[in-house]
Amino acid sequence: MRRSVSVGLVVVLLLAGCDGGGDGGTTSAPFDPATCQGGTLTVLNQGGITHLDPARLYTSGGGNIPSLLFRTLTTRNRLPGEAGTTPAPDLATDLGTPSDGARTWTYHLRDDIVFEDGTPITAADVKYGIERSFAPELPGGAPYLRDWLTGAAGYQGPYKQPEGLAAIETPDEKTIVFKLRKPEGDFPYLATATQFAPVPKAKDRGADYENHPVSSGPYRVESYAKKKSLVLVRNPHWSWQSDPLRYACPDRIEVTAGLDPAVINQRLVTGAGPDANAVTTDAVVGPEQLAQLGAGSALDGRVSRGEFPATYYLAFNPTKKPFDDPRVREALAYAINRTSVVNAQGGTAVSGASTTFLPPQPALGYQPYDYFPAGATGAPEQARKILAEAGHSGLTIELAHENDDANGIGPKVAAAVQEAFKQAGVTVDLVAIDSATYRDVTGKPATQPGLSLQYWGADWPSGGPFLIPVFDGRQIITAGGNFNLAQYDDPAVNAEIDAINALTDPSAAAARWGALDARIGKLALVIPLTHEKDVYLYGRNVRNAVPDGWRGQYDLARISVK
Structure with missing residues (x-):
């Protein structure tokens, strides 16, 4: 699910940490x-x-x-x-x-x-x-x-x-x-x-x-x-x-809707009149405010930092050449420069590098893995070697992305990916698609590009709503609205999904979801890029x-x- 606020959009513990300030820090008067x-x-x-x-x-x-x-x-x-x-x-x-x-x-x-x-x-x-x-x-x-x-x-x-x-x-x-x-x-x-x-x-x-x-x-x-x-x-x-x-x-x-996010953040910073009592549920902190945050900053005391379980990633369409060759997918996974992607999304305050599809949250069943180690800035020589051995030297590919940066999968991130792949000898032609129709185009197998920037957020904090729509073969929808962009259909994986769904113990299910993520990750059907961090x-x-x-x-x- 794309993360959006959907009205525009979805026994009391008195803890000193739920506080007198705003972000959980203890003050002289605990929140009551x-x-x-x-x-x-x-x-x-x-x-x-x-x-x-x-x-x-x-x-x-x-x-x-x-x-x-x-x-x-x-x-x-x-x-x-x-x-x-x-x-x-x-x-x-x-x-x-x-x-x-x-x-x-x-x-x-x-x-x-x-x-x-x-x-x-x-x-x-x-x-x-x-x-x-x-x-x-x-x-x-x-x-x-x-x-x-x-x-x-x-x-x-x-x-x-x-x-x-x-x-x-x-x-x-x-x-x-x-x-x-x-x-x-x-x-x-x-x-x-x-x-x-x-x-x-x-x-x-x-x-x-x-x-x-x-x-x-x-x-x-x-x-x-x-x-x-x-x-x-x-x-x-x-x-x-x-x-x-x-x-x-x-x-x-x-509630007032339809405001520019830069205006929202400036009003929250200034805090004039009613804005002293103001919050937002969908305008994360912008670059100007991020620059003001830091040790000793007065603004730091009015910031909430959390993580919505969400992943930004590159999605392959293996039905299209050259992405039908797993060696090409693996080579590009080695080539990716996650540091440049993090910077394109606004820096480490709002984005964290990811090598797994599941974000790093225990409730989802997160298990760390990195089958194609790119390091912080990519491993282009390893990528070149794999491509040469596979007969794909001098490769030219297309990368689809949204035409604006509002959702974190727009021109800035696309340019970072393009530059990383260039270091591995791969030429990337960028294809901008209007954000309003992006899901329509990429979610229909007949119009789906070979490689596209994507975002996935969990409907609830469990591995199921993260992995099922993207990797369950029974979820493939040919008419449109498809999220299984790899068009991946493995009966063994489908059976494991059914087995995990039958579990009513969240801890047991989480362990199985994490293991399944690690199992699918070996196939390089996607390249995880970053996980979301939220600063309000x-x-x-x-x-x-x-x-x-x-x-x-x-x-x-x-x-x-x-």
């Missing part, structure tokens, strides 16, 4: 969620607020802004660092009970959960919210349930098929049961998605529901102007006792802006401006 209420939080975003319907949001962990409105069966644990990579119960009493080899998942709802009008939330409301996400009138949500639920592939939503999904059972008001067509040990992670937010059927207005969706979270909508602004105020029927993971400190949250500024009055390990950014549900 019991006394953090008050004030207006300003959110300055570049992404437009295109949808506010939980069925149409592609967010895991409830997203950031969506999580203020919508509670789901489970949610992210909302803790700093690695502890924040696990799911936690939200509307449900626990993470679900698997049976039938993880083909059936049963959830029981809490007794103290209500909508913004005080109406109790029932299992039927959760089921209806999920069924809406299948409606063609409401596109855009995560696609997993259509594949996972038994008999759901052709379901068209409750407007066309009001009988609903037989694979979701609600034997009583507090119980909901999911019947899956295959084992899925990651179901508690998927249950964090906004498609699992309850929707009262009587309040549903189809495509117009997003104009004023019914809240189940700590805030409700006061006003919403699509692609422009969103104002949230307190939901009077929400209680901290029923929802201890969300602190809901500000009384009011005002926040206003001088903002407290507890602590990044979690799930998304690498601070959580609006835990921030204070008082």
Whole structure:
């Protein structure tokens, strides 16, 4: 999934490290969620607020802004660092009970959960919210349930098929049961998605529901102007006792969208007026602000540093020459200069060199490997040697990339790759493709180039959503929207994916995902380049802006401006 904020877009531990400052450093007054209420939080975003319907949001962990409105069966644990990579119960009493080899998942709802009008939330409301996400009138949500639920592939939503999904059972008001067509040990992670937010059927207005969706979270909508602004105020029927993971400190949250990221960062630095209480959920720190960071810098105390699990990489299309020859792929892997790529993406503060497809995060199952050691700046002589032995000296290839640098796979990174390959005697012709259509072109086998710059981010912190779309042969889509760009289909790898999916122990699954990544890495189907690092500024009055390990950014549900 491309990392984007998708409203524009997806038991309390009082720790001294969740702090009185912003980024987790201890101060004289530890942050206390019991006394953090008050004030207006300003959110300055570049992404437009295109949808506010939980069925149409592609967010895991409830997203950031969506999580203020919508509670789901489970949610992210909302803790700093690695502890924040696990799911936690939200509307449900626990993470679900698997049976039938993880083909059936049963959830029981809490007794103290209500909508913004005080109406109790029932299992039927959760089921209806999920069924809406299948409606063609409401596109855009995560696609997993259509594949996972038994008999759901052709379901068209409750407007066309009001009988609903037989694979979701609600034997009583507090119980909901999911019947899956295959084992899925990651179901508690998927249950964090906004498609699992309850929707009262009587309040549903189809495509117009997003104009004023019914809240189940700590805030409700006061006003919403699509692609422009969103104002949230307190939901009077929400209680901290029923929802201890969300602190809901500000009384009011005002979101402005469509801003230039440079303007956002400058406003956060200056902190004039309401901007002293401001944050952003999608404008990472720019070059000008990065230059101001360092030991002793006043700005350093207003920076949140995290890592969203994401990888930038070169994707080969082995159906095209010369990339059908694994020796060519290996030679180019030796030739890559990762230091120049890191610098092209903004430096070590925002990018880290990677030799593995899985980013260096334990929750994903990361296992270090480097089968084609390029060192920090490339091994061009080794690349030349391999190419000569393979009969490919003087090679000329094309490299596709986005036509701007906004997503980290644009002209700057392409030029760095071009120069590295030049040192190995390979001529690279750059092919710029409009960012708006890049995925359409590269994700369709008929138009896919032989080599392209790509980005992959996890829908949740597990190796499955990282490796399955890119290397599972059953995920190849010839009509378009394909992510398995190597068009790699190995029955043994597919079988191992199925075996790992059946595991309900995240630690056991992580170890297997890491081993599978290392196994596939030997084939040089991709060249990992870098992993993402996230640096976000926040206003001088903002407290507890602590990044979690799930998304690498601070959580609006835990921030204070008082």
